[in-house]
Amino acid sequence: MSARWGKTDEHWAMRTDFLVGGSPKMEKELFMKFKPQWVPKLLRDVLSLSYVPGFDVAAAAQNPLLGKGNGAKRFDLSLTGDRYYLKILQIKSQPYALAPSRKLYHYLKSATSIIYNNEKFLKMPKPVAQNGQKKDSVSCARCHTAETALVVRTEHLCRECFMRYVATKVLKRLETNKLRGGFKDPQRTLLVPISFGVSSIALLHVLDQQLSNRAETGRHAGYNLHILFVEQSVVLGQPSFLESLDVLKQRYPSHTYTVISLEDCFDYSIGFDTSASADALTDGSIALDKRTCLKHILSSVPSATSRVDMIEILRRRLILAFAKAHACDSILFGDSTTRLAEKTLSETAKGRAIALPWLTADGSSSDGTNCTYPLRDLLRKELGSYVSMTSPPLTPLICEAPFQRPTSSKDTTIDGLMTQYFESVEHNYPSIVANVVRTAGRLVAPSTSKGTNACALCGYPIVNEAWGGDQLDSGVPQVADSSGSEYGNSFCYGCARTV
Amino acid sequence: MPPTPCALCNANRALIIRPKNHQKLCKACFITLFETEIHNTITTNSLFSSGERVAIGASGGKDSTVLASVLKTLNERYHYGLNLLLLSIDEGIKGYRDDSLETVKRNAVQYDMPLEIVGYDELYGWTMDQVVSQIGKKGNCTYCGVFRRQALDRGAARLGINHVITGHNADDIAETVMMNLLRGDLPRLARATSIVTASAASDIKRSKPLKYAYEKEIVLYAHHKGLDYFTTECIYSPEAFRGRARTLIKSLERVRPSAILDVVRSGEDMARLVPEEVGGGRKGGKDVLVIEGEAEGGGGCGNANGRASGGEMAAMEEQLLQNEGAQDKETEVTVKAQKHDRNCEGSNRMARKLPKQQMGKCARCGYLSSQNICKACMLLEGLNRNRPKTQIQVSVEEEDNSPTLTRRMEGLTVIPGQQT
Numbered sequence: 001m002s003a004r005w006g007k008t009d010e011h012w013a014m015r016t017d018f019l020v021g022g023s024p025k026m027e028k029e030l031f032m033k034f035k036p037q038w039v040p041k042l043l044r045d046v047l048s049l050s051y052v053p054g055f056d057v058a059a060a061a062q063n064p065l066l067g068k069g070n071g072a073k074r075f076d077l078s079l080t081g082d083r084y085y086l087k088i089l090q091i092k093s094q095p096y097a098l099a100p101s102r103k104l105y106h107y108l109k110s111a112t113s114i115i116y117n118n119e120k121f122l123k124m125p126k127p128v129a130q131n132g133q134k135k136d137s138v139s140c141a142r143c144h145t146a147e148t149a150l151v152v153r154t155e156h157l158c159r160e161c162f163m164r165y166v167a168t169k170v171l172k173r174l175e176t177n178k179l180r181g182g183f184k185d186p187q188r189t190l191l192v193p194i195s196f197g198v199s200s201i202a203l204l205h206v207l208d209q210q211l212s213n214r215a216e217t218g219r220h221a222g223y224n225l226h227i228l229f230v231e232q233s234v235v236l237g238q239p240s241f242l243e244s245l246d247v248l249k250q251r252y253p254s255h256t257y258t259v260i261s262l263e264d265c266f267d268y269s270i271g272f273d274t275s276a277s278a279d280a281l282t283d284g285s286i287a288l289d290k291r292t293c294l295k296h297i298l299s300s301v302p303s304a305t306s307r308v309d310m311i312e313i314l315r316r317r318l319i320l321a322f323a324k325a326h327a328c329d330s331i332l333f334g335d336s337t338t339r340l341a342e343k344t345l346s347e348t349a350k351g352r353a354i355a356l357p358w359l360t361a362d363g364s365s366s367d368g369t370n371c372t373y374p375l376r377d378l379l380r381k382e383l384g385s386y387v388s389m390t391s392p393p394l395t396p397l398i399c400e401a402p403f404q405r406p407t408s409s410k411d412t413t414i415d416g417l418m419t420q421y422f423e424s425v426e427h428n429y430p431s432i433v434a435n436v437v438r439t440a441g442r443l444v445a446p447s448t449s450k451g452t453n454a455c456a457l458c459g460y461p462i463v464n465e466a467w468g469g470d471q472l473d474s475g476v477p478q479v480a481d482s483s484g485s486e487y488g489n490s491f492c493y494g495c496a497r498t499v
Numbered sequence: 500m501p502p503t504p505c506a507l508c509n510a511n512r513a514l515i516i517r518p519k520n521h522q523k524l525c526k527a528c529f530i531t532l533f534e535t536e537i538h539n540t541i542t543t544n545s546l547f548s549s550g551e552r553v554a555i556g557a558s559g560g561k562d563s564t565v566l567a568s569v570l571k572t573l574n575e576r577y578h579y580g581l582n583l584l585l586l587s588i589d590e591g592i593k594g595y596r597d598d599s600l601e602t603v604k605r606n607a608v609q610y611d612m613p614l615e616i617v618g619y620d621e622l623y624g625w626t627m628d629q630v631v632s633q634i635g636k637k638g639n640c641t642y643c644g645v646f647r648r649q650a651l652d653r654g655a656a657r658l659g660i661n662h663v664i665t666g667h668n669a670d671d672i673a674e675t676v677m678m679n680l681l682r683g684d685l686p687r688l689a690r691a692t693s694i695v696t697a698s699a700a701s702d703i704k705r706s707k708p709l710k711y712a713y714e715k716e717i718v719l720y721a722h723h724k725g726l727d728y729f730t731t732e733c734i735y736s737p738e739a740f741r742g743r744a745r746t747l748i749k750s751l752e753r754v755r756p757s758a759i760l761d762v763v764r765s766g767e768d769m770a771r772l773v774p775e776e777v778g779g780g781r782k783g784g785k786d787v788l789v790i791e792g793e794a795e796g797g798g799g800c801g802n803a804n805g806r807a808s809g810g811e812m813a814a815m816e817e818q819l820l821q822n823e824g825a826q827d828k829e830t831e832v833t834v835k836a837q838k839h840d841r842n843c844e845g846s847n848r849m850a851r852k853l854p855k856q857q858m859g860k861c862a863r864c865g866y867l868s869s870q871n872i873c874k875a876c877m878l879l880e881g882l883n884r885n886r887p888k889t890q891i892q893v894s895v896e897e898e899d900n901s902p903t904l905t906r907r908m909e910g911l912t913v914i915p916g917q918q919t
Contacts, residue, residue: 153820154820303754303755305754305755344680345677345680345747347765348676348677348680348762348765348766348769349751349755349758349761349762349765350755350758350761350765351757351760351761351762351764351765352765353764353765353766353768353769353772354765354768354769354771354772356769356772357772412753412754413754414751414754414755414758417747417750417751417754421747428812428813428816429812429813429815429816430816431815431816431819431820432681432812432815432816432819434819435681435682435683435819436680436681436683438683439680439683439684439685439688440680442685442773442774443769443772443773443774444772444773444774445772446771446772493761493764493768494761497755497757497761
């Protein structure tokens, strides 16, 4: 066999074609050397050839190294110039099956050199040319011409390609959810709630760009945007965003804008019986305006976490109700990957994991409203770069209160904690952030029968079953497991924790 | 200021603020309450049957010591009619396990329970110290986890027992939930929270009576009962994901004391949301869906205190990146091949694996396994291959009387070429 491979002193380069169109990076890694302990395995699993030009297949089958049982494997080895090209056509009857080829890839990656029975078969040189190229001028990995503006998940991208990258990710999402609006489709109305954060502004920009591109080329617009801003400054004691809204309207004039206040949730009959609101009513303060009422409710919840949680729930329900009332076809939430991952873990921490499919997945919510997260494939830091790279930059439009580390643990919220946590994870391990979201996305919403009661606060069906964590004579008496509790309508587990 | 009276009995002075809900209690009430809660967990889940022989997986640490103590108390108080034994695993880690085993031996006397110690050394011919000297400190938890799972089963089988209880507490479960979310390990998410794990992968039933007990309360209980336990962490332990998850859980607990229980609850809920084709394997076998080269996630050694290097996370990050890359690159090809739909690479992988799940016996050691050769034997093969020949022979001679796995391994050495 060694004679067949020959030329042992020369430096052979092996390229594996099982990853078609391998990126420069991928190739670079394949050129790495094999660790000796991988060699028997590599020869067995990767190079157990049954077809090599000029290679006697029958003889190979006799070779114990080449493994008889692998007849289904087909390889193609060719010599071009001074390089061997190994092409793996078939692995165990599954053409390019994912797992085996990934395995192969890992073998190849960890290899330092192939030395077996004192024979040198292949020796990988360092890919000098490629390395050198990368160091000298870091050109964009996509267009190979422009200079790199930033690194997106290890890929060097120029400004143009990055802008396209972001827009494609968004539009792809719309397409998979059948919202892009083809020529034949009826014009849809998409509700875009904005918070003046990086994400929602970036989303608005991408969508506006697409609409104006279509308008310029005289194509069918496909959808209308309805921009919704939930005003909560009064309740939260924050500065008002209304001025920013005017600026936004000037920049993107062709859409419908609506402002509603958080306390309007009472108008949409998003009411709930907490002891607090009951108090307010029995006080004879029915005459109180809804703003005071809401303030009262918010100030009566036990902790900062609960307050943030409740505002979040109310805003979401308000947006859903608004969409329903205005017959919007879908709601496009501006949650980035990072935000969705935060949400996943913080809802888990708040005991509301049962609602995760409704809170983070694209598609119908529990009440039939269609929710989509077009930015789910984009990290917060990527969106941060995006808004600074548009021309003119979107940064002046963004009014985001910088995240403040709470001074006392009393002000710390679970959501804030998760924001902090993912800030660091996103920085070092962006794929893990995406992985969390993907994992949550694979959870299936619980099936709800018609009789299922909706939670009085979050509005999601209560799928509670008695569980062992409720100790009979201690702890959490207010958790109502049965639907017919004393409240008249009860809370789900997570909301019971909040009120 | 007058002393605060206990919130339950209103008679004694409150000395303890309950970590779980900040209730102010006196010592006696806390101890009763803690025991009653475990009793509730046991009865609502009907963990035991009368006359059952149950082995307590005892490490000498706080959790298992408290578990042994509480169960002994409850067994007497509520007449469970259990026959309790202690079962310890000796991983062979000097400076850690030898000391904690001394504690277990004292406990056996204190609680008047028979004690059985199963050593990695006698089962596998390798102590963890030797494993670590062979493969280094990185990744040895995989070996330890796989070996421990089998060792517990084997120990129980030796005692003729088919129920082992372990000291996993609520914090451990919550960490595992978070960890599995971060790792994207859906199958584990589906089964890690269940209080009883009876699986086809094992004849032995496992349960966790302390599942809803806070770690802090366990420590308080141990302290106030004056229990004799051992507090040193495993010297090889850093497991980055668990360390990270642990820090996260601890900060959550600070913000909202109920958070640990809430996470456990969420974990149970999510287990129900995991789609059938993934989670279906949860009863089908523990071994089946374990991703290659991964440590047992059940919290076997949950001692890493966030001091981990992060290498594990970095490794996962890299792997994920490669998967993404590979996926991008492969799409084109598979379209041509028109073989399988790939909406989601993960579920695809699972779906392909599933039909093969049939539990059989390991060809080498006879242990239940979904594969021809069980995980432990695979790991052993790797270890033995690189071990100097002489050393193996020495170990075989030493244990000449017991037909150990090592010996059987020796007899079954496989010519490299014959393997698939």
